[in-house]
Amino acid sequence: MAAEGIEARFRLDYPQFALDVDLLLPGRGVTALYGPSGSGKTSLLRCIAGLERAGRSYLRVNGEVWQDSASRLCVPTHRRALGYVFQEASLFAHLSVRRNLEFGYRRIAAAQRRVSLEQAVELLGIGHLLERLPDRLSGGERQRVGIARALLTSPRLLLLDEPLAALDLKRKGEILPYLERLHDELEIPVLYVSHAPDEVARLADHLVLFEEGRVLASGPLGETLARLDLPTALGDDAGVVVEGRVSAFDPIYDLLSLKLPASEQTLRVAHAPLALGRRLRCKVQARDVSLSLQRPGHSSILNLLPATVCGEMPAGSGAHVLVRLEVDGTPLLARITRYSRDQLNLHPGQQLWAQVKAVAVLA
Numbered sequence: 001m002a003a004e005g006i007e008a009r010f011r012l013d014y015p016q017f018a019l020d021v022d023l024l025l026p027g028r029g030v031t032a033l034y035g036p037s038g039s040g041k042t043s044l045l046r047c048i049a050g051l052e053r054a055g056r057s058y059l060r061v062n063g064e065v066w067q068d069s070a071s072r073l074c075v076p077t078h079r080r081a082l083g084y085v086f087q088e089a090s091l092f093a094h095l096s097v098r099r100n101l102e103f104g105y106r107r108i109a110a111a112q113r114r115v116s117l118e119q120a121v122e123l124l125g126i127g128h129l130l131e132r133l134p135d136r137l138s139g140g141e142r143q144r145v146g147i148a149r150a151l152l153t154s155p156r157l158l159l160l161d162e163p164l165a166a167l168d169l170k171r172k173g174e175i176l177p178y179l180e181r182l183h184d185e186l187e188i189p190v191l192y193v194s195h196a197p198d199e200v201a202r203l204a205d206h207l208v209l210f211e212e213g214r215v216l217a218s219g220p221l222g223e224t225l226a227r228l229d230l231p232t233a234l235g236d237d238a239g240v241v242v243e244g245r246v247s248a249f250d251p252i253y254d255l256l257s258l259k260l261p262a263s264e265q266t267l268r269v270a271h272a273p274l275a276l277g278r279r280l281r282c283k284v285q286a287r288d289v290s291l292s293l294q295r296p297g298h299s300s301i302l303n304l305l306p307a308t309v310c311g312e313m314p315a316g317s318g319a320h321v322l323v324r325l326e327v328d329g330t331p332l333l334a335r336i337t338r339y340s341r342d343q344l345n346l347h348p349g350q351q352l353w354a355q356v357k358a359v360a361v362l363a
């Protein structure tokens with residue numbers, strides 16, 4: 001059996017744009033493709049789906065080679081086991097939700113079905129919509145049906161191209177938990193194109209940053225977000241995603257404690273109760289982290305973490321710097337003024353205290 005993972009190499013030339021990527025991505029979990037408009041994210045998905053005539057090309061998905069220009073192999077789109085959902089799911093308007101779902105499902109031989117109708121309906125929470133026609137669905141419901149339909153073709157790869165972009169904030173909030181469930185409960189790898197840092201922070205395991213048709217960076221989410229050499233991509237949203245396990249819950253103050261990986265340190269977060277041991281991801285924005293050389297006492301800031309300074313870079317505004325820290329190996333970024341940096345005489349290897357307000361941690 002050939003190696004796990006997704007290997008994608010494509011060179012695509014349009015008159016005014018060239019896509020040139022060489023990626024090795026994990027064969028499971030969610031990979032976010034992130035970058036400015038026109039940077040080539042959709043073009044890459046189209047190449048992977050076999051919808052573009054790329055020049056040099058190679059594509060292997062968990063052991064199956066779908067494309068290899070060297071041996072003139074190009075499996076046609078309809079024979080690639082993939083699901084593709086766009087900004088607005090294109091459902092058959094004259095068919096009920098149930099019939100829409102059955103359409104993809106019936107095309108797959110029974111022995112090859114890996115997701116049952118019941119499972120897809122349950123995962124996306126659309127049991128109450130089955131007899132409706134698509135024009136009687138909200139935008140968020142349509143997307144959920146579109147994703148369920150894609151899953152029912154038992155794909156080996158799911159391509160989601162800004163599936164939430166057409167939805168308002170409230171609808172986005174409603175659909176994100178379903179996407180998280182897909183991530184937790186299905187084995188199918190997902191390539192997820194998004195403009196929204198918050199979606200990426202919640203859903204992705206791996207992050208690919210695009211710029212002008214090229215890959216600027218590709219790596220595990222937490223590490224990649226904490227890199228100091230990617231200023232343009234991260235801008236004002238610079239921050240890290242910290243994933244920990246719930247180690248305590250204080251019901252009087254509605255505060256969760258999250259134990260950091262490979263550490264005795266915890267991060268306290270304002271949150272509804274969760275079972276002990278459950279994994280939870282939090283986004284900690286660089287602008288919400290402050291630094292102190294001495295251990296501060298009598299502060300309203302609940303999170304006080306012993307950290308080591310790893311490096312720094314300018315942070316957009318000339319007055320600011322972005323400092324990379326580590327807490328027992330977990331990266332953290334702090335955005336502080338250059339003035340404070342000089343007052344604290346910050347330098348790599350220095351031990352200090354990082355303070356994070358519990359209310360600023362986004363979970």
Ligand SMILES: Nc1ncnc2c1ncn2[C@@H]1O[C@H](COP(=O)(O)OP(=O)(O)OP(=O)(O)O)[C@@H](O)[C@H]1O
Pocket residue numbers: 014015016017035036037038039040041042043044195
């Ligand atoms: N068929 C085509 N012919 C010529 N140029 C094209 C074609 N399709 C896309 N392009 C160009 O390729 C570039 C990349 O487009 P692409 O849709 O891949 O970007 P994107 O990162 O997905 O952008 P967005 O986030 O806005 O969807 C753009 O400059 C676009 O104009």
